[in-house]
Amino acid sequence: xxxxxxKQSVEIAAPGRKIPTAKSIxxxxxxxxxxxxDSDTEITAYRNGYALYSVCSAATVFxxxxxxxxxxxxxxxxxxxxxxxxxxxxxxxxxxLEGEDRLAHNREMKERKKSVSYSASAxxxxxxxxxxxxxxxxxxxxxxxxxxxxxxxxRQRKAIIQFYLCQKTQxxxxxxxxxxxxxxxxxxxxxxxxxxxxEARV
Numbered sequence: 001x002x003x004x005x006x007k008q009s010v011e012i013a014a015p016g017r018k019i020p021t022a023k024s025i026x027x028x029x030x031x032x033x034x035x036x037x038d039s040d041t042e043i044t045a046y047r048n049g050y051a052l053y054s055v056c057s058a059a060t061v062f063x064x065x066x067x068x069x070x071x072x073x074x075x076x077x078x079x080x081x082x083x084x085x086x087x088x089x090x091x092x093x094x095x096x097l098e099g100e101d102r103l104a105h106n107r108e109m110k111e112r113k114k115s116v117s118y119s120a121s122a123x124x125x126x127x128x129x130x131x132x133x134x135x136x137x138x139x140x141x142x143x144x145x146x147x148x149x150x151x152x153x154x155r156q157r158k159a160i161i162q163f164y165l166c167q168k169t170q171x172x173x174x175x176x177x178x179x180x181x182x183x184x185x186x187x188x189x190x191x192x193x194x195x196x197x198x199e200a201r202v
Contacts, residue, residue, distance in 0.1 A: 013063035032047050
């Protein structure tokens with residue numbers, strides 16, 4: 001099913017309506033399409049016009065219809081992919097990009113909250129400023145991480161994400177990849193070396 005076909009088969013989520021939680025949509029939503037992208041990543045489209053994207057224990061819910069074109073930063077400039085291209089592709093491709101962006105944004109917000117002491121007085125909090133420069137730095141960091149991960153092989157990327165982001169042990173990763181723990185250690189070491197060098201994926 002293409003994204004265009006999916007949009008024709010689901011409702012349009014009403015603007016301004018409260019977005020359902022991951023728990024409520026799992027319990028009461030009518031599934032139209034579901035795709036498992038890897039052992040920990042899954043995307044589900046629901047009849048009510050929302051998609052649920054989950055990676056490990058993190059999840060986000062968002063409306064399907066506004067997902068059109070997509071902009072991203074390359075090595076030197078901003079690139080964009082038109083809505084018509086995604087409309088003809090597999091339904092989950094554009095929605096997975098949206099889900100990744102939203103999870104990354106949620107992680108950034110959590111980190112920002114952690115960086116401000118909740119015991120600080122009102123006077124101290126008034127001195128805290130979140131400038132456009134900080135937001136720009138965070139956007140650049142996110143894009144850089146995505147770009148660095150893109151140079152890895154599929155197995156290297158999976159090992160890095162599982163080890164550093166999902167905080168799984170090398171033994172757990174070894175079971176998932178059906179290899180030994182020392183092989184996972186070597187996979188992670190090679191991935192880190194490749195990321196440091198920034199060499200092109202082969």
